[in-house]
Amino acid sequence: MTTLKAVYINTTLKRSPEVSHTGGLIERSRVVLEKAGVSTTVIRAVDHNIAPGVYPDMREDGWEEDAWPELWPLINEAEILILAGPIWLGDQSSESRKIIERLYAHSGQTNDKGQYVFYGKVGGALVTGNEDGVKHVASNVLYSLQHIGYTIPPQADAGWIGAVGPGPSYLDEGSGGPESDFTNRNLTFMAHNLVHLATMLNANGGIPAEGNVPSEWNDGKRFGFEQNPEYR
Template sequence: MRALFVSCTLKKSPERSNTETLGAVVADALAQQGVEVDHVRLADLDVPPGVVTDVGDGDEWPGVHERLLDAEILVVLTLTWLGRPSSIAQRMLERMDAMMTETADDGTPVAYNRVTGVVVTGNEDGAHHVISEVSGALADLGYTVPGQAWTYWNQGPGPGDDYVSTEHGHDWAQSTARLMAHNLHAVAAALAARPVPPPG
């Protein structure tokens, strides 16, 4: 079983990402269950706007698309910015829109029989809104969203420290991250054993 972690941080490598730091807890927990974990940071790639899989002219999204299709588990990492997902997360969802009409050889939509979860950090509130926006969009594409398939950290209302500069709230965020990994793996395994059949 494979998991792809798609980081929608605004920071380019090698700058440290708060959200990736929390996401590593989920990745480690999945790896302990035998899941092969892959990572991509979209800020490092040339991913132009569009709603098709390949817009041409140096577009690096098709490589990400292939990695999405190789993974049974998708974990989206995004910060909360002004109470919303990052602009890169929105770009990711727009590019994934093409998957709504893509099917496997048997006619099954390509996002079916895959699970997804969301990791959010931010020194402001709004994490539940971000989780619902990203999860809802991916469910529209056909991904399955297990119960408790998310974790988040925030400082609380208003500006403040970020995740890597304080220990505030880490115990809860990390224990929720491990539960998230457990649920993602369990539901992915269930779908592998009894997949959703092709429609019609």
């Protein structure tokens, strides 16, 4: 497990050093991963001038600045990615959506097996807020990650929202967030499941390169697909 790397991307709208409640939940999760022998890195997206768009380097599409190419190697080298963020109006933050779009920019790239570049990596989601939306945001994030090639283990999300309606946030005094057994159980299970699946994939060379290599499809190989199958 000591060879595994995990990257958390905090998609809070608050720049450092302002307190991030999502950051508080990330720190709880990091402790579990690091005790399992995983090295972790946290990127607070809003602290970096990441341009919006769906290309690997938006400077080639007219933007004067784009920090994404500098961050991409950290993400690409990690076997585990956890996208973490707050809820606004019942949905993920604008920073979260932007990061997903920038990840999508690499979805046409391939790994050393010829598979899409995120094959063999695992993904998870952490969500914080003081109003409803944890499951909605997590389902959106996890769907997006698996769609571009990440593998999602069981129970790959955790979150905290407190009582429904405006109220205290995760790190606020008396919120009950850090003491929530439900949240703490879920983030612990999530962390271990991410490690288990990443370890399994790492030990077995990732996802087998059979029936999922785009260059072979483009060359005419169909992996058992029939255009006009016989119906029996």
